[in-house]
Amino acid sequence: xxxxxxxxxxxxxxxxxxxxxxxxxxxxxxxxxxxxxxxxxxxxxxxxxxxxxxxxxxxxxxxxxxxxxxxxxxxxxxxxxxxxxxxxxxxxxxxxxxxxxxxxxxxxxxxxxxxxxxxxxxxxxxxxxxxxxxxxxxxxxxxxxxxxxxxxxxxxxxxxxxxxxxxxxxxxxxxxxxxxxxxxxxxxxxxxxxxxxxxxxxxxxxxxxxxxxxxxxxxxxxxxxxxxxxxxxxxxxxxxxxxxxxxxxxxxxxxxxxxxxxxxxxxxxxxxxxxxxxxxxxxxxxxxxxxxxxxxxxxxxxxxxxxxxxxxxxxxxxxxxxxxxxxxxxxxxxxxxxxxxxxxxxxxxxxxxxxxxxxxxxxxxxxxxxxxxxxxxxxxxxxxxxxxxxxxxxxxxxxxxxxxxxxxxxxxxxxxxxxxxxxxxxxxxxxxxxxxxxxxxxxxxxxxxxxx
Numbered sequence: 001x002x003x004x005x006x007x008x009x010x011x012x013x014x015x016x017x018x019x020x021x022x023x024x025x026x027x028x029x030x031x032x033x034x035x036x037x038x039x040x041x042x043x044x045x046x047x048x049x050x051x052x053x054x055x056x057x058x059x060x061x062x063x064x065x066x067x068x069x070x071x072x073x074x075x076x077x078x079x080x081x082x083x084x085x086x087x088x089x090x091x092x093x094x095x096x097x098x099x100x101x102x103x104x105x106x107x108x109x110x111x112x113x114x115x116x117x118x119x120x121x122x123x124x125x126x127x128x129x130x131x132x133x134x135x136x137x138x139x140x141x142x143x144x145x146x147x148x149x150x151x152x153x154x155x156x157x158x159x160x161x162x163x164x165x166x167x168x169x170x171x172x173x174x175x176x177x178x179x180x181x182x183x184x185x186x187x188x189x190x191x192x193x194x195x196x197x198x199x200x201x202x203x204x205x206x207x208x209x210x211x212x213x214x215x216x217x218x219x220x221x222x223x224x225x226x227x228x229x230x231x232x233x234x235x236x237x238x239x240x241x242x243x244x245x246x247x248x249x250x251x252x253x254x255x256x257x258x259x260x261x262x263x264x265x266x267x268x269x270x271x272x273x274x275x276x277x278x279x280x281x282x283x284x285x286x287x288x289x290x291x292x293x294x295x296x297x298x299x300x301x302x303x304x305x306x307x308x309x310x311x312x313x314x315x316x317x318x319x320x321x322x323x324x325x326x327x328x329x330x331x332x333x334x335x336x337x338x339x340x341x342x343x344x345x346x347x348x349x350x351x352x353x354x355x356x357x358x359x360x361x362x363x364x365x366x367x368x369x370x371x372x373x374x375x376x377x378x379x380x381x382x383x384x385x386x387x388x389x390x391x392x393x394x395x396x397x398x399x400x401x402x403x404x405x406x407x408x409x410x411x412x413x414x415x416x417x418x419x420x421x422x423x424x425x426x427x428x429x430x431x432x433x434x435x436x437x438x439x440x441x442x443x444x445x446x447x448x449x450x451x452x
Contacts, residue, residue, distance in 0.1 A: 010379075012066055016042055018109065018387050019069040022394070025108030026071040026101060033097045036088040039072040073101075077421070095409055102405045109391030110334060116384035117330035124320035125377045127162030131218040131315065132184075139214025140174070144193045146184065148218065153190065154183040162319050163217045170195065172340045175209060176347075220311040222257040226303050233302020238287035240303055241278065248275035257305045264289045268299035337388050345392070399424075399431025 019042050027040050036056050041047075043063030050061050073090040074081055081089050090098065130152040135142045152166045153159065156173075160166035173180055180195040224246040229235045246254050249263040250273055264272065268291040275284050289299030321329050397407040404427065412418045419427075 014383060014386060015066050016062075018112070018383065018390055019043075019066070021108050021112045021387065022105040022390060023069045023071050025104035025106075029104035030071065030073055030090070030101045033093060033101060034088055035090050035093060035097075035101065036074040036085060037071055038074060039070075041072070042066065042069045044068055044070075095413060099406060099409050102402050102409070103395075105402055106391040106394045109387045109394070110338070113334045113337070113384040113387040113391070114330050116380045116387065117333045118326050120377045120380040120384070121319070121321040121326035121329045122323055123377050123380075124318045125162065125164070125381075126316065126318050126375070127164050128217050128315050129317050130160050130163045130166040133216040133218040135216075136214050140195055140212060141214040144182070144195050146182070146193055146215070147186075149186075151185040152182055153185055156181055157183075162317055165319060167215070170215070171209065171213070172336075174213065176340070176343050218315065219258070220308070220315070221255075222305055222307065222311075224254050224257045224260045225306040227306035228304040230302040230304070234288050234290055235301040235303040238274075238301075239285050240274075240276070240287065240301070243278065245277045246274055247277055247282070249273070264299045264301055266299075268292070334384070334388065337385055338392065341389055341392050345396075398434055399427035400435060401431065404431055 023040060023042065027037055030037050037058045038056075039059045039061060041061040041063055043061075043066040045064040047061045047063050050059060052059050072078075074085055074088055075090045076086075077091055086092060090101070093101075132141075132146055132148055132150045132152070134148050135146050155166060155169035158169055160169055170180060170182075174195065182193045182195060184191055184193055226235075226240060226242055226244045226246075228242055229240050246260050248254055249260055250267070252259075252263065254260050254263070268289050271286045271288055273284065273286050275282060277283075287301050289301050292298040292300055394401050395403040395406070397403045399408075408419055408424065408427075418424075
């Protein structure tokens with residue numbers, strides 16, 4: 001199955017699940033408050049699947065466009081209501097009940113995030129130990145005194161058992177201009193290193209932030225010894241064999257595999273002179289790397305390196321909690337991700353954060369596919385983050401969103417009566433235009449990322 005199809009499938013699974021969770025919140029609380037639900041729809045547009053269930057024969061629908069959903073309740077503003085059902089119409093409910101029904105959707109998104117993170121922590125999150133690789137000069141990490149081989153034990157007192165947990169603790173705080181204190185294990189001693197937030201802000205692209213920060217995971221030095229040569233590859237045509245140790249390329253000494261890869265990338269579709277050692281003898285030959293599709297500055301020769309699994313096994317670890325401890329961990333993760341999302345939205349509104357951070361369906365599909373491919377725990381982390389984002393987005397005071405309805409109810413509570421139908425209609429049109437503009441921005445950003 002192609003990457004595009006996998007991305008689409010992962011997107012459909014993720015969105016359908018999170019939309020169902022959101023709408024189920026509206027549905028359940030409406031039912032608990034005695035409101036009659038006419039339709040529960042995942043998606044918009046033409047129905048692909050329809051069934052009726054329950055005493056009210058509620059229509060459950062899966063529609064063609066899976067970019068949202070809705071719960072249609074009995075309402076006098078949308079059609080005639082039989083006298084016997086007037087008490088079950090949404091518009092006849094008290095302000096408290098209407099507010100509870102509206103807020104239930106985003107609330108269920110936050111509850112789902114808690115559950116997703118809890119499952120993730122209980123199942124365990126595999127990863128690498130947070131040991132630093134080469135730290136280049138003129139970066140924030142180097143200026144803080146961080147060096148290759150040090151292991152990050154904690155960030156601001158919070159343990160970081162994996163590389164991912166360390167980066168997830170560092171990057172958001174740094175982008176939001178918060179100084180950090182890292183506890184690192186260095187030469188048998190635990191030392192503290194301060195990361196100063198200057199030079200990084202939310203207006204920068206993610207790759208710029210990584211480059212400025214200067215942190216990368218430690219990678220074992222891999223000897224340039226070939227394990228296997230692929231049939232029909234440039235390596236086979238040049239005469240390379242399994243067991244060959246490359247000692248020189250284009251006149252430059254080669255001590256590790258990464259140096260050979262960098263040299264191969266410099267010579268796509270060009271003759272690359274190699275010196276190698278085979279069975280104690282030094283030999284010379286020329287290989288012509290083929291160009292990698294979609295990467296004009298990359299080459300490959302079709303040879304696999306010999307890996308010492310023990311080296312990599314020593315770097316692997318796992319973040320796992322017991323069922324009880326995972327409750328507090330999932331609560332903390334949900335709180336942190338919610339606070340970060342709110343801060344990023346606030347900075348984008350005030351112009352301090354780049355609007356390039358907004359992702360649309362294409363970007364979400366790519367993230368869904370990559371997280372699903374990384375394992376269930378990573379997919380759960382992705383679902384938790386997107387669920388939080390949906391919950392917060394729907395709480396924004398924009399007409400047509402749940403937050404817009406709650407804003408209207410707040411106005412009604414102050415005025416003692418609801419807004420006029422004309423005022424609500426204008427607000428709905430404005431809100432729809434704002435949502436469409438946001439979607440166009442998100443899709444534009446997606447296309448820019450794809451095209452580079």
